[in-house]
Amino acid sequence: MGTAAAPAFDTEALRRGIEGHSAADLLSLYADDAELRVVDRNTQPSHPMVKHGRGEIADMLNDVYGRDMTHRLEQCVVQDDHVAFSESCQYPDGVKVLSTSMMSLRDGKIVEQTLLQAWDE
Template sequence: MGTAATPAFDTEALRRGIEADNAAALLSLYADDAELRVVDRNTQPSHPMVKHGRGEIADMLNDVYSRDMKHKLEQCVVQGDHVAYTESCEYPDGVKVLASSMMALREGKIVEQTLVQAWDE
């Protein structure tokens, strides 16, 4: 008797979603009860911005990926039920953003994500 395979995380869907500015495609990678923490200059480690569930995460993704900027998935590593990736972004005026994420998966879906980002000032 074999064991059921755990669904794999779809790294190509992650790349397509990021690089095509497709918030809906990215949202499909999250579990219903996912939690996303964002740490940056404005939301520092002791008080991160926290989004609970797909609804709040959707609002954030729709905001970010509706902006006039280019997004690129730089690196992505999957090991078991963890994913790490870096994303670079650039606004038309040349301002750049670099984001790094660490994620935990359950059945191939994101359940926890910590995103650390920095941008040109």
């Protein structure tokens, strides 16, 4: 008797979403009750920006991936129910952004994500 495999995380959807500026592709990777924490210069570890649920996460993704800038998935590692990836971005004026994310999965969907980002100033 075999066991059913857990749904796999769709790394190609992650790449398509990031590099193709597709918030819809990215949003499809999140569970309805997902939580996203963002830590950067403005939202430091003791007071991160926290987005709850797909609606709030969608607003953020639409803003970020709707901007006039390039996005590139640099690395992605999937192990069991965890995903880590790095992303590099560049605005037309040359300003660069680098982010890394650590995510927890349930049934192949993101339920928790912590994103750290830094940009040129």
